[in-house]
Amino acid sequence: MVYAELSHLELLSEIDALVERLQRWADGAPRWQPAETSRALVRRLADRAETLRVRMETPLIVATLGGTGTGKSTLINALIGAEVVQPGKRRPTTTRPTLICRTGLRPEMLGIDPKGIELVRRDLPALKDLVLIDCPDPDTTEQTDAAAADTNLARLREILPQCDVLIITATQQKYRSGRVAEELLAAATGARLVFVQTHADVDDDVRDDWRDVLEKRYETGHIFLVDSPAALAAAEEHPDYTPGELQPHGEFADLVDLLTKQLAGAAAVRIRRANFLDLLDEALSCCRQRIDEAMPAVRQLQDAVGQQRVQLSERLAGQMRTELLADRRQWENRLLGRTASRWGLSPFALVLRLFQGLGGLLGGTMLYRARTPAQMALLGAVTGVRTLQKHAGSRRADRGANRAVADCWDRTELREAAVVLDGYAAEAGFDRRAASLETLAAEADLAGTEFISQVSGQLNSAIDRLAAKHTGVFARFRYELLLLLVLGWMLYRMGRNFFYDSWLGSADLLGLDFYIQCAFWLILWCLLLLWALSRRLRRGLRREIDLLVEGWKDTASAGGVFQRLEDDCRGVERFRGELDRLHQHVAKLQRRLEEDTLGHRW
Secondary structure, X not given: OHHHHHHHHHHHHHXXXXXXXXXXXXXXXXXXXXXXXXXXHHHHHHHHHHHHHHHHHOOEEEEEEEOOOOOHHHHHHHHHOOOOOOOOOOOOOOOXXXXXXXXXXXXXXXXXXXXXXXXXXXXXXXXXXXXXXXXXXXXXXXXXXXXXXXXXXXXXXXXXXXXXXEEEEEOOOOOOOHHHHHHHXXXXXXXXXXXXXOOOOOOOOOHHHHHHHHOOOOOOOOOEEEOHHHHHHHXXXXXXXXXXXXXXXXXXXXXXXXXXXXXXXXHHXXXXXXXXXXXXXXXXXXXHHHHHHHHHHHHHHXXXXXXXXXXXXXXXXXXXXXXXXXXXXXXXXXXXXXXXXXXXXXXXXXXXXXXXOHHHHHHHHHHHHOXXXXXXXXXXXXXXXXXXXXXXXXXXXXXXXXXXXXXXXXXXXXXXXXXXXXXXXXXXXXXXXXXXXXXXXXXXXXHHHHHHHHHHHHHHHHHHHHHHHOOOHHHHHHHHHHHHHHHHHHHHHHHHHHHHHXXXXXXXXXXXXXXXXXXXXXXXXXXXXXXXXXXXXXXXXXXXXXXHHHHHOOOXXXXXXXXXXXXXXXHHHHHHHHHHHHHHHHHHHHHHXXXXXXXXXX
C-alpha cells in the first residue's frame, strides 16, 4: 500500500516537473510567430495536464468509434452485461453520446460537459473501474451544416479528447470507411486504440486486410474478432454474470480481460500517463515541424546580418587606417616620448630628452634673453601658440577614430542595410522594427562609442609594446655604442692633444674651430641616430596599425550594430535547442513506462 502511494506521488511529481518545464519554455518564447503558436499549444497542454491530475483516480474512460451499423451499441451492452443502450435494430443510428457509469460518478469529474451527453447510471460490476461511452456515428449524412455545434461530428469531436481508450469497431463491409479514418486520425493522439471486428457470427475474418490498411499509420496489436449479440445473450442468461468469468463466443473474453484487468484499475493511471506523454510528444513534434519550416528564413537573416556587418567592418577598418596614418606624426611623437621616458639614464637617453624638450628649451632661452616687455609678450604669444598647436594635434589624433566611425556610420550605408534586412526580417517573421533605420542608427552610435574606446586602448597598448621593445638592453646597445664611439673619439682627440701633443710634442693646442666642428658633427651624428630610431619606431607603429586593422575587419568593430536582430535570431536558436531537450525528456519518460504496444505510434 505504501509502495503504491509512493508510486502515485512519483507519478504526480514527474508530470508536475514536466509541465513546469514546458511552461517555462513557453513563457520564454521569443517574439516570433512559430514560437507564439507553440506557446499557445503548450498552454492547452498544461490545461490537459491539470485535467489528467483531476482524473488520476477516476475510472478508465472507454469509448467506441465506428461507422453506422458496426455494432458499437451492441458491443457496449455486451461489455456491461446488460442492455443499457438501444442497438441499431431498434433505432436508426447513434446521434448523441451516451455515457454509462456507476452511481455517484458525475460527468464533470471526467472533464465532460453533462449538457452534451445522455447519462445512464447503473450499479453493475463491469462499471466499477470503467466508464463506457457510446459515441455518435461519424459517417451519418445530416441535413444541417457539418460545422454546426449540434451535429454528430461536432458532438463526437467534443467527447473523443476526454477518452482514455478508443475501441474501433468495423465489419467486413465497413473496415475501409473514409469518414471513420479521418476522425480516428484526429482522435488517435492521446488515447489507446483497440481494434475490434464485430459481426463474427455472419462476416468473414478480414482482420489481415484491415491490418494492412491500419499499419500505414498505427501499430494495431491484436485485432479482436467478437460476436457481441452472443456475448450479451450469455450475460442475460446468467443474472450474476461478471465480465471475464464466462468464456463467450470468439475472443470477447480476451477483450473483456484487456479492459477490466490490463487497462482498468491501477493500470488506468499508467495508461493516462502514457496517453499524456504521447499527446505531448505529438504536440512537440508539431512545434518542431513549425519551427523547422521557419528556421531557413532565420538562418538567411543571420547570414544577411553577417554580410552587412562584414561590409561595415571592412569599411570602418579602412577608414580608421586612413585616419591613423594621416595623424601618424602625433602617434609617432607619443611613441618617441614613451620610449624616451623608458630609456633610463644614459648618453643617448639625454639626447632623446633634449630632442623632446628642444622647443621648450629654446623658448626658455629666448625668454631669458628678452630685454623689453614687447619681446617678452611676443615670446609668450609664440610659446602659447606652440602649446595650443601641440594640444590641438593631440586632440586631432584622438578625434581621428571619431571621424572614421562617423564616416563609416553614414546614413546612406545604414539606410541600405535597413532596406536589405527589413525584407529578411519580414520573411523570418520577426518584429520589423528591429531592422528600422532608427534602430540601426541607435545601435551604430552605441557601437561607435564602444569601438572608439576600444581603439584608444589598443593603440595605447601598441605604443607601450613598441616602447618596451625598443628600450630593451639589446635594442639600446647599438645606439649607445654608436654615440659613445663618436664621443670617445672626440674625447680621445682632445685629451691626446692636451696631455701629450702640447706637453711632450711640439703641437699647438686645438683651436675653437676644432670644437665647433666637433659640436657640428656630434649634433649631426645624434640627429642621424634619432632619425634611425624614429624610422624603426615609425615602421613598428605602421605594422601595429596594420595588425589592428586586420583584427577590426573580423566584424568585431561593428559588433554592436544589428544587435537586436542578432539577439532575436539567437533567441530562436535557444528556443529550438530547448525544444529538442524537452523532446528527449519526453522520450526518456516514454521508455521508462515500458507499457504494452497497444495503441498507435503515428
